[in-house]
Amino acid sequence: MVVARAPLRVSLAGGGTDLPSYADRFGGVVISLAIDRYVGVTAFPRSFGGGVRMCWEDVEQVDHAEELRHRFARAALLDTGTLRNIQVASCADAPSGSGLGGSGAFTVALLHALLHQDGPDPQELAERAAAIEMRDLGRPVGKHDHYMAALGGLRLLRIGKDRSVRPESLPIDDRFESYVRERLLLFFTGVNRDAGQVLSGQDRLTRRGNVGTLRGLQSIHALAAEMLVAVTTGRVDEVGPLLDAHWQAKRELSEGISNDRTETLYKVGREAGADGGKLLGAGGGGFLLLSSGPGRTDEIRAAMAEQNAQELPFGPDTTGSQVVGLSI
Numbered sequence: 001m002v003v004a005r006a007p008l009r010v011s012l013a014g015g016g017t018d019l020p021s022y023a024d025r026f027g028g029v030v031i032s033l034a035i036d037r038y039v040g041v042t043a044f045p046r047s048f049g050g051g052v053r054m055c056w057e058d059v060e061q062v063d064h065a066e067e068l069r070h071r072f073a074r075a076a077l078l079d080t081g082t083l084r085n086i087q088v089a090s091c092a093d094a095p096s097g098s099g100l101g102g103s104g105a106f107t108v109a110l111l112h113a114l115l116h117q118d119g120p121d122p123q124e125l126a127e128r129a130a131a132i133e134m135r136d137l138g139r140p141v142g143k144h145d146h147y148m149a150a151l152g153g154l155r156l157l158r159i160g161k162d163r164s165v166r167p168e169s170l171p172i173d174d175r176f177e178s179y180v181r182e183r184l185l186l187f188f189t190g191v192n193r194d195a196g197q198v199l200s201g202q203d204r205l206t207r208r209g210n211v212g213t214l215r216g217l218q219s220i221h222a223l224a225a226e227m228l229v230a231v232t233t234g235r236v237d238e239v240g241p242l243l244d245a246h247w248q249a250k251r252e253l254s255e256g257i258s259n260d261r262t263e264t265l266y267k268v269g270r271e272a273g274a275d276g277g278k279l280l281g282a283g284g285g286g287f288l289l290l291s292s293g294p295g296r297t298d299e300i301r302a303a304m305a306e307q308n309a310q311e312l313p314f315g316p317d318t319t320g321s322q323v324v325g326l327s328i
Contacts, residue, residue: 001044002116002325006109007034007317008093008100009148010186010289011280012239013227013246014220016253018142018159019199020134021206022217028159029224030144031170031231033180034152034317037093039105043113044087044328052077055089057096072107075136079128080114088113094312097192099281104145107132108321112150116323123167125321126150140203152320156228170232172316179236180316183292185300187269187309189261191285199282201254212252219249240276240291247278257283265309272296272303287312 010033017028047053054060054073062068064084065077073088088110094100107129112120120128129150130143143165147157154176156168172180205213223246230238247266251258262279265288269277273296280287288309292300301311 001042001328002113002323003040003042004109004113004116004321004323005038005040006105006112006149006321007152007319008037008039008102008105009034009145010100010184010314011144012231013242014157014224015144015246015281016202016250017217017221017224018144018157019140019203019206020142020163021140021203022214023142023159023163024161026218026221027161028142028157029221030142030157030159031155031224031227032144032148032157033154034148034320035100035314036317037100037312037314038317039090039092039102039109039149041106041109041113042089043110044089045085046328047085047087050085052084053087055087071137072103072132073110075132076107076110076114076129079132079136080111082114094287095188095192097286098188099279099283099286101145101148101281103133104129104141105149108146108149112321112323116325122150122320123147123165126165140199150321152317154231154316170228172318173234175234175236176231177316179239180314183236183294183297184314185274185290185292185297185304186280186312186314187265187288187290187304188312189265189279189285189288189309191259191261201256202282205254213254216249216252220246223249237275237294240274240293242276243278243289243291244276247276250278250283253283259284261285262288265304265307266290268303268307269300272300274300 014030068074126146129146158166274290277290
């Protein structure tokens with residue numbers, strides 16, 4: 001049996017510019033941090049009766065992989081030719097559809113478990129997982145989540161017009177790590193959503209050349225260069241305001257990016273001492289990332305607790321997807 005885990009991620013700048021509808025024309029760039037919160041997958045290579053058992057938020061027992069309702073598991077099993085006689089279980093540190101790259105992390109972890117004997121290269125693992133989501137499932141997403149789940153760390157991802165990805169590892173010095181652990185805060189809005197559905201609106205508008213959407217994405221693209229300087233030179237006090245600028249641009253990309261709950265939480269967080277922040281992932285719900293001003297974390301946590309917004313503590317992950325096999 002095989003156990004694999006892949007990290008979730010927090011996008012700091014450039015999110016959305018990795019989508020093909022934008023990157024195919026302009027290229028894209030994303031700065032992202034893998035965090036020490038994970039999606040875990042166990043693959044047991046036998047099943048009584050020879051079928052497929054999949055345990056997630058639901059439990060499925062089917063004769064053949066193609067019958068699974070869990071579309072990511074179905075696609076990964078079909079891609080690797082694992083059609084019958086297997087049991088798969090998954091668990092995670094955060095709810096699905098919450099903006100932390102969970103579907104990408106799940107797909108990377110499951111592929112890593114299924115292919116562990118081949119010793120896949122992390123970048124090959126990321127590409128294969130991305131192809132499953134983008135090609136096989138037809139979702140309007142980019143490769144950001146898959147690369148962060150496979151590689152981990154603090155990364156600059158450069159996306160070419162040909163959809164190639166050049167990942168660059170960025171150093172995590174003591175000052176930035178302290179900032180992440182002490183001043184970056186994650187709060188769950190309580191709203192789950194399907195990233196593909198949220199992104200479909202942005203994707204359509206981008207392909208149509210909508211002026212507002214393209215202007216917003218180009219602003220987000222430009223902010224990535226400023227964020228790169230901030231995180232690599234120890235200018236951590238600039239991160240929060242850059243997150244805020246990103247959020248203001250992101251809110252204008254399409255309808256459904258924000259909602260009343262998110263707007264309320266962001267306002268409460270800012271009033272309590274946050275110097276910036278943004279909703280993670282596609283938008284529409286999920287986790288809100290807040291950057292605390294120096295010495296204001298207790299006030300922010302108290303204010304968010306009054307709003308029943310649960311916190312998810314985190315730090316950096318530097319390992320990426322990991323796998324271990326056990327004899328049975």
